[in-house]
Amino acid sequence: MSVRGIRGAITVQANDRQQIWDASVKLMNAVVEVNGIEPEEICSVMITVTQDLDAAFPAKAIRELSGWDYVPLMCSVEIPVKGSLERCIRFLVHVNTDLKQSDMRHVYLGGAEALRPDLAAGR
Template sequence: MSVRGIRGAITVETNERQQILDASVQLMNAIVEVNGIAPEDIACVYITVTQDIDAAFPAKSIRELEGWEYVPLMCSVEIPVKGSLEKCIRFMVLVNTDLKQADMRHVYLGGAEALRPDLSRAR
């Protein structure tokens, strides 16, 4: 068994608490679904947000999902790069699996599809 990384990202329209929480759950559910994983398969999740998102911690909504109370989650702020995508939440999900890295399915939703159109189309 190996630890593999799964990337994901989603954008929100506004810096509002409920939008941030809902988008975080939507992204996590999509990653879990397309990869056929369960919370107990996940070693940890790193979550970053762009500097224009500060109304809520994305991890809060995930911690409240059934079965997620023991999954380590950490939020931080993305480095500010001029011209980068705004209002974006990014995940790096580290999963214990027997699959190869090439078999991991990354998920980009909303405006975040522009980050990796090659992987967004693969879904």
């Protein structure tokens, strides 16, 4: 068994607590579903937000999901590169699996599809 990384990103329309929480749950549910994983298999999740999103912690929304009580979640602020995608939430999910890294399915939703169009199309 190895630890593999799964990337995900999603954008929101506004710096609004409910939008941030809803988008975080939507993205996490998509990552889990397309990869066929359970919270118990997840080592940890690193979450970043762009500096224009400070109305809520995305981890708080994920923590409310069933089975996520003991999964380590950490929020941070993305590097503020000029011209980068705004209002974006990014995930790096570390999962225990027997699959190869090339078998991991990354999820890019909404405006975040522009970050990795090669992966957003589902390969």
